[in-house]
Structures are given as C-alpha cells and as structure tokens.
Amino acid sequence: TMRRVGQYVExxxxxxxxxxxxxxxxxxxxxxxxxxxxxxxxDGFENGASPQVGNADGDRNTRFDGGAYADTQSNTxxxxxxxxYERDLQPSLPNNVPITPGIxxxxxxHMVTYTVSFGPTGTLTSDPPNRTDPFNWPNPFATDTAxxxxxxxxxxxxxxxxxxxxxxxxxxxxxxxxFLNIADRT
Numbered sequence: 001t002m003r004r005v006g007q008y009v010e011x012x013x014x015x016x017x018x019x020x021x022x023x024x025x026x027x028x029x030x031x032x033x034x035x036x037x038x039x040x041x042x043d044g045f046e047n048g049a050s051p052q053v054g055n056a057d058g059d060r061n062t063r064f065d066g067g068a069y070a071d072t073q074s075n076t077x078x079x080x081x082x083x084x085y086e087r088d089l090q091p092s093l094p095n096n097v098p099i100t101p102g103i104x105x106x107x108x109x110h111m112v113t114y115t116v117s118f119g120p121t122g123t124l125t126s127d128p129p130n131r132t133d134p135f136n137w138p139n140p141f142a143t144d145t146a147x148x149x150x151x152x153x154x155x156x157x158x159x160x161x162x163x164x165x166x167x168x169x170x171x172x173x174x175x176x177x178x179f180l181n182i183a184d185r186t
Contacts, residue, residue: 006084068128081158113158122148
C-alpha cells in the first residue's frame with residue numbers, strides 16, 4: 001500500500017491507485033516547491049507482497065541513506081519510505097522544496113512518511129540517537145513485534161514521525177501531532 005501511494009505521488013505510469021489523476025502541480029502552479037506527506041495508519045502487522053524496492057536505505061546511492069537509516073534487509077516498509085524520500089519524484093521540475101534543517105534536507109520533490117500504529121507496539125521505544133552512526137534496526141521479517149519497529153523505521157527514513165495510539169483518544173492525539181508537524185513544515 002505504501003508503494004502504491006508513492007507511485008500515485010510520483011504520477012508513475014501503469015499505477016493502480018487513481019491511475020488517471022496526478023497530484024503533482026505544474027511549475028506555474030507551485031510544483032517546484034510542492035511538499036508531499038503520507039500518514040500511514042495500521043491496526044495490524046504488515047502482510048502484503050514484496051514492494052520490490054531492494055535495500056533502498058542501505059545502498060548508499062544518495063546522501064540521504066546509510067548511517068542510522070540503513071539496515072541489512074531488503075523490501076521493508078523502511079525501504080519503501082526511503083525509496084520515495086531520496087528520489088526526485090518530479091525530475092522535470094526545479095528543486096525548490098523547503099527543507100527542515102537537521103531533519104528533512106531534501107529540496108527535490110519527495111514524500112515524507114508519518115506512521116501510526118493503532119494498538120500494537122514494537123520493541124523500540126525511541127529513534128536512533130543520531131543520524132550518522134549505524135543503528136541496529138530489528139529484522140521485520142523475524143517477528144510480528146519487529147514489524148511495528150519497521151513502521152518506526154519507515155517514519156524515520158521518510159523524515160516524518162512514528163506515533164502510537166492504543167485507544168481512540170490517543171489516535172486523535174497522534175493525528176493532531178502529525179498534522180501540527182506537517183503544518184510546521186509548510
């Protein structure tokens with residue numbers, strides 16, 4: 001699902017999600033500075049087919065991956081988030097997307113990922129202490145609990161936030177936090 005949303009934001013040919021619509025604005029309409037945000041919510045564990053993006057957070061093909069972003073697994077949610085963060089989703093447009101120093105420093109058209117786990121919790125209680133040192137992300141294919149850690153990793157790679165909610169009020173608070181964070185960036 002996350003990859004399908006990324007394909008939609010990228011306006012990829014042959015996509016299945018809204019195949020006739022393209023959310024990218026033209027340069028005249030402000031597309032060169034258009035920001036793209038995904039709020040990905042789940043009440044369960046990942047169970048989809050392979051997104052076939054490889055080890056996008058560990059291939060060191062851009063300045064945005066490696067370090068604490070990387071792991072040794074391929075085709076994780078974190079890899080999908082990195083795939084749509086580090087690539088220019090609209091290469092025909094100038095790169096004028098506002099940056100958030102120390103957090104989101106990509107000025108090309110990209111997707112920022114927020115994740116919300118509604119119920120299950122992972123083994124991790126916080127993000128890595130810094131972005132440059134390697135971090136031992138749990139293998140999301142090993143246990144269901146580690147799949148929730150992959151949600152955290154996806155938000156980290158996508159320069160968004162991981163939020164957890166165990167009841168409706170916490171879900172409301174998590175969404176409010178995500179929307180306020182988005183508002184601070186726009």
